[in-house]
Amino acid sequence: MGTPQNLFEPVKNRRIFEEVSSRIKELIFDGALKVGDKLPSETQLAQQFGVGRQTIREALRLLESSGFIDVNRRGSAGPVIKDTILKKVSALFLDSFRMKKIDLAQLTLARLEIEKNVLRYVCENITESEIRQLRKNIAQSRQKLAKEIIPTEENIVFHKLLAAASKNQVFVIVVESLMAIVADSLTRIGPDLKTSHNVVAYHDRILQAIVDRDLEKAADLLESHLLEVKSRLQPLESAEDPVA
Amino acid sequence: MGTPQNLFEPVKNRRIFEEVSSRIKELIFDGALKVGDKLPSETQLAQQFGVGRQTIREALRLLESSGFIDVNRRGSAGPVIKDTILKKVSALFLDSFRMKKIDLAQLTLARLEIEKNVLRYVCENITESEIRQLRKNIAQSRQKLAKEIIPTEENIVFHKLLAAASKNQVFVIVVESLMAIVADSLTRIGPDLKTSHNVVAYHDRILQAIVDRDLEKAADLLESHLLEVKSRLQPLESAEDPVA
DNA sequence: TTTGTCTGCTTGTCTGACAACCCGTCTTAA
């Protein structure tokens, strides 16, 4: 008590590569560097910033892992400005999950609530073209099923398409992140053709409810659907940690 | 059409530092390395992995920027295992915002929906101790206001405390991320004592509604509260981009 | 037109070097 703590901010002891990294970041935010633009090669960057190449490399690692650039492999031209921040957010979300900060019950619950919100906006805003996309997605799943292939990817995409149709980027990011965890969990579990048929059937009925603008029905279907997915993934939860 | 495209997956050409980074990550996931443990020094790591120090450094940069380790500055001992993934997620979310992928209207809308969900779980699960924390938070805000200091930090914390009281880590992460954006936006706007009084008053009434287990009232108050915050931040949206 | 080869440049990695810096230890002075 009594002693105020944040009076003296820490003197910023930034490392040079952090400074370089955030300078480049600012250039991107300001629009001076746009997606698709190419950065000079490492040697040139080193000269221009007046630092060593190792410093530049570490700065590039930072930018790369934050989703701002894409470093070409050996040989070809310099780093390219790209925007893959979303993928990086999802990856970190997955890391959180793997650090046991989230369990499947919490995940499903949150997913349910958030996707219900999404559904509301979807029912209000969905366009014909988006409906076509969803229909196409279901058709692709069915084609795979007919060949006895599990359409995992397509089933994940269905939910991402829904999020996109809400026209709210925040939902897109969050759903994308949650689905990354679901996708990861699904790869750990054996494939199951019968369940997949069920999943696709649910997706189809949900889409139908959306087309009918029947929000309540869509939400109910979604709830049953997710609870089923949860019970399917549940065994994973306890089966993990085989470490002594 | 006709030509299948994903038949040949790209030969994975992982760089050594990526390999090193993910090896260490796995050790953390497996529990072989726990939070607080110290990694060997860079030179020792280089020897043990049989690679150069530069490679180790780049691996450490990766781990650092993903929130797995904390590298001590010059001099003191080796890197320490830490878990600051959440902070990194928030930082990336903020980057998304700065890349104009999210605007304030979308943000507020999503925040409203998600915090309403949170409120529902809060009303069901909140404990006495959490109520005390929230009360304390409001009291602190009032103290600052009495000294004519804007309690920005406390006001942000209020919403984080609510999220925590939902007992769902997913909501915690999402709210944390959204509030990082709000906090950042608030620093760009001039302080406003009068508005702050209003904010704290809202928080107080929301807490009261929660204590009364009056979900509907709490949700209504939250909605008005957030819409007010939105209208306060709105000027920022158009005032940006002074670049020609 | 397609295929093979060559050249130059870029990235990935290693090695060696050194200043700045932290921490525990030892010395010294009050």
Add this chain to the structure above:
DNA sequence: TTAAGACGGGTTGTCAGACAAGCAGACAAA
């Protein structure tokens, strides 16, 4: 006795130089 100051070993941050692997475009050959 104890507290302040000096010392030394170990560590990080950064630089410089080196070289193999690999790509891209030019050019030659089939």
